[in-house]
Amino acid sequence: MNELPAIEGGKPIRDGKSPLRYRPWITDEDIELVVDALKSGQLSAIGGRWNTALEQELSKYLGVKYAVTVSNGTAALHVALKALGIGPGDEVITTPLTFAASATTILHSNAIPIFADIDRETLNISPASIEEAITDRTKAIIVVHLAGYPAEMDEIMKIAKERGLYVIEDTAQALGAIYRGSFVGSIGDVGTLSFYPTKTITTGEGGAVVTNNDDVARRARLLRSHGETGKYYYELLGYNYRMTEFQAALGYSQLKRIEEIIRRKEMFSKVLMEELEYIENDLVQFPRLKPYIRHAWHLFQIILNLEKIRVGRDRVVNALRAEGIEAATVVYPIPLHKEPVILNMADHGKGCPWSCPYYGRKVTYKPLPNAEWAAERIVSILIGPLYTEEDAVDTAKAIKRVLTYYRR
Numbered sequence: 438m439n440e441l442p443a444i445e446g447g448k449p450i451r452d453g454k455s456p457l458r459y460r461p462w463i464t465d466e467d468i469e470l471v472v473d474a475l476k477s478g479q480l481s482a483i484g485g486r487w488n489t490a491l492e493q494e495l496s497k498y499l500g501v502k503y504a505v506t507v508s509n510g511t512a513a514l515h516v517a518l519k520a521l522g523i524g525p526g527d528e529v530i531t532t533p534l535t536f537a538a539s540a541t542t543i544l545h546s547n548a549i550p551i552f553a554d555i556d557r558e559t560l561n562i563s564p565a566s567i568e569e570a571i572t573d574r575t576k577a578i579i580v581v582h583l584a585g586y587p588a589e590m591d592e593i594m595k596i597a598k599e600r601g602l603y604v605i606e607d608t609a610q611a612l613g614a615i616y617r618g619s620f621v622g623s624i625g626d627v628g629t630l631s632f633y634p635t636k637t638i639t640t641g642e643g644g645a646v647v648t649n650n651d652d653v654a655r656r657a658r659l660l661r662s663h664g665e666t667g668k669y670y671y672e673l674l675g676y677n678y679r680m681t682e683f684q685a686a687l688g689y690s691q692l693k694r695i696e697e698i699i700r701r702k703e704m705f706s707k708v709l710m711e712e713l714e715y716i717e718n719d720l721v722q723f724p725r726l727k728p729y730i731r732h733a734w735h736l737f738q739i740i741l742n743l744e745k746i747r748v749g750r751d752r753v754v755n756a757l758r759a760e761g762i763e764a765a766t767v768v769y770p771i772p773l774h775k776e777p778v779i780l781n782m783a784d785h786g787k788g789c790p791w792s793c794p795y796y797g798r799k800v801t802y803k804p805l806p807n808a809e810w811a812a813e814r815i816v817s818i819l820i821g822p823l824y825t826e827e828d829a830v831d832t833a834k835a836i837k838r839v840l841t842y843y844r845r
């Protein structure tokens with residue numbers, strides 16, 4: 438099979454069909470609940486019932502004591518860090534292969550992000566690299582379950598326990614993923630969720646902080662809403678990170694079918710893995726599914742074997758898009774330790790937090806070979822809950838056509 442790809446003048450695989458693009462799954466029932474919330478006249482979380490209802494259902498689903506809804510996943514990370522008391526002079530270890538917010542919220546908390554390298558097989562943070570990055574200033578680890586694939590939580594929790602560190606699970610991409618029988622987000626001290634439209638469930642914009650810790654939950658609840666404990670009585674330095682009632686109603690409705698959403702995404706990925714078997718380990722590699730995990734399938738990640746392909750990763754993505762697979766994309770082409778916001782040490786003014794007197798050392802960012810290796814060769818397919826089996830077959834065909842054509 439060496440057909441001409443569409444980008445080289447061939448007929449696109451999706452010829453005659455609409456391009457495969459991500460779309461959130463919004464049902465009539467979702468719309469009804471949002472309309473009900475709007476008609477109720479109660480639009481803010483203050484005094485509303487839908488935020489409370491979503492919190493109750495989320496905590497039940499994840500098996501945690503508390504869930505606190507917030508305005509987005511970035512706010513959730515900021516609240517989690519502040520609820521744990523992370524601040525000036527502290528270091529927080531995270532992965533460089535993630536969305537910027539996993540690290541910029543550390544800076545927003547006036548602390549310093551330190552990057553550990555990743556594991557090439559799972560693309561998640563490497564426990565051994567975390568250990569190497571710990572200093573006497575380290576207070577916490579932000580673990581990201583990248584693309585919906587659970588990070589190695591047993592090893593990470595062991596390190597955290599031994600070294601007295603908090604663990605925040607950035608579960609923005611992985612709501613519904615399971616690690617050794619527990620939902621990710623429920624294993625560390627705090628979990629954070631995002632309900633952005635491409636995430637497992639959506640509220641448009643939205644997020645939540647989940648925890649089993651009474652004090653962290655109380656602080657998170659206060660931080661979300663100005664630190665107000667009584668009417669115009671402010672106990673903590675808080676924010677307005679509240680979610681509206683009509684968003685919470687949408688989240689509540691979506692959460693009812695989360696298992697079906699995950700099953701649909703699993704179907705797409707399973708077909709893709711079967712169809713791509715014969716180019717696996719030759720032209721591509723995928724993060725291997727371990728028997729003790731359930732992937733939440735936010736993204737289907739393809740690691741290109743660039744040694745055997747005669748074009749760069751961006752050409753491959755453009756070629757897939759030309760076939761009509763517009764769900765193909767590049768996420769995180771630059772690992773965070775090489776992004777200008779980190780390299781230029783963007784600050785709050787007067788050098789803080791980087792040269793804060795409480796910090797007392799100058800951080801330098803070393804190369805992280807595995808993250809750099811991955812950042813230049815991953816192609817991601819954004820998986821939608823509405824994709825069909827035919828969509829999966831088309832995606833696989835496009836990948837095979839493009840990669841076999843560009844084989845060296």
Ligand SMILES: Cc1ncc(COP(=O)(O)O)c(C=O)c1O
Pocket residue numbers: 509510511512535536538539581607609610631632633642643644
């Ligand atoms: C890993 C990760 N963390 C945090 C966030 C931030 O979530 P939000 O976009 O809801 O602020 C995202 C969202 O893209 C994410 O993918």
